[in-house]
Amino acid sequence: MAEINYIEINAENRSITIPQSEKLLGVENDSKAIRKYFRCPKIVGDGIDLTKSDVHINIQNASNKVSGKDRYNAENLKVSDENVTFEWSPLRKATSHKGTVRFSVCVTEEGTDREWNTTIATLNVLEGEELFTEKEREERGSDFAGILTADATADADSIELGKSAYVNGKKIEGALTSKNEIKAVTKKTELSSTPIIIPNYGQSTMPVLKHTIEVSLADTSKPVLLKGDIKKTIAYDEAGSIYGDAKASDVRVGKTFTSSNGLKVTGTLVVSEVKYGTITGKGMNSQAIETGLSNVSRFIMARKFPSTKGDAGVLSLVYKDGRLSGVSTSSSSMAVVDNYDIGTVAINKGTITYTPKANEKMSALTEGDTYDWIAIGE
Structure with a gap:
């Protein structure tokens, strides 16, 4: 096969450069006797992709009459790195008169009204002889x-x-194009099942939603052309009620669900989880409580029964918004204490660790006394 010399299209200035060997289109009345090869950037203009567009060669033959105009579909469009290549095999109309044939390349984006054109280039048709004028x-x-x-x-x-x-x-x-959309409407949705094979078990069934869909042309008065690799867009309308009516605020934060429009949505509902239990005080020693929560935002602790030992210590603790406060007693009196007068608390996910203040008996969890606790996580 002879080496292919491409006619080059410049996407920046819209010009067409024709190698010297390719300037001849043929002799008068040639038909499908010659093939021209084009190379063009895959993306032209404002992001127009030639692989998703219709590419045409518009011609004016040497008669210079309106009747001498014609349009050819580009053939064998292929991607080559950042470019595309395509071919044109002119028919008799293009070569029906000797002289200069003017042509340009036209790109129309599928599904839109966007169109991109090159400037005019010329090819030559030589004089020939035909049986009839x-x-x-x-x-x-x-x-x-x-x-x-x-x-x-x-x-x-x-x-x-x-x-x-x-x-x-x-x-x-001809006027038939692929510029007509197909729409699909769900007429009925029902619960059904499909057979499946489970390893080491055998055949079973899996529940599925069965959709009955009506497919039609968006414009029923206009036919549609489906040819080669042309793909059509389907607008799929479905009753949102089959997916439920929950909103993001109804579903726990971090969890996902399907919206009434069939889209994946992440919940925003903050749900508090509560755990409770008892511990026995260890005096001035640090004390850890495993709550079983993934995190702790607040907790309450209270001594279950008054101490019979007459020792100083904590009666109750409240942890909220990063602040610890509570009520303590000395051997002879009761006092409300704050972060300065009481111990410290550390939160590590679901573990609460309380450490009494050094040398401050009022901050201790009285040794041997029982404390009830409630922890809240979000």
Whole structure:
């Protein structure tokens, strides 16, 4: 196979550079006799991706008449690193007149109205010889075309854009494109099951939601073209009630659930968890309480029965918002104490450690006395 010389497209200045070897498009009335190869950046303009777009070659043949305009779909579009390559094989209309053929490349993004174009480039068609002149072909051809296509029923929406056909003697330019969306609506949702194989057990069933879906064209008056690798977008509408009506504020913080729109949502509800128990005082020694919580935000501790020993010590403790306060007694009196007069508390996840203040008997958990505690975690 001969070396391929690419026609290069500059995405910055929109120009087309044609190698000297590629400047000839053909001889008059050539049809599918030559193939041109193009190379272009994959992304052009404002993020338009050629792999997700329709790429066309627009031409004006050397007649310079409006009837000499035509559009070709790019063929064999492939990705090559940061570029794409594609091909064009011109038909007889492009080469029907000797002289200069003007052309440009047009990119239309699928699903939008965005369009990107190059500037004009030119190719040459050399003089040739045909059996009939153009006028003779038109006179003779129109008679035969009318006879041969009298029973044809195609219209513009039945023929792909860029293609043409004769119907009842008249040439029809195609208008059929893939620019029509497909929509899907859930008509019914019900609980069903599907068979599964469980290793070392055998066949069982798994519950599933069975959706009955109606798929239709968004614009029912306009047909849609599905061809090759074209992919269509489906707008899926579903009754949100099947997913429940919980809001983020109804679900515990850190947990997730499916919203009424079928989206994953993380809960924000703060739930307090409470644990309680008893300990026996150890006097001036530090004392740890394993609460069983993942974290502790506050706790309360109270001596269960008055001491019979007459010793000084803590009657009750309250820990909240990082501050410890409580009530203590000396051997002869009772006093309300604060962080300065009492011991210290350390919180390590679900473990509470209370340490009495050195040389301060009023801060001790009276040895041998029973203390009830309640811890709260969020």
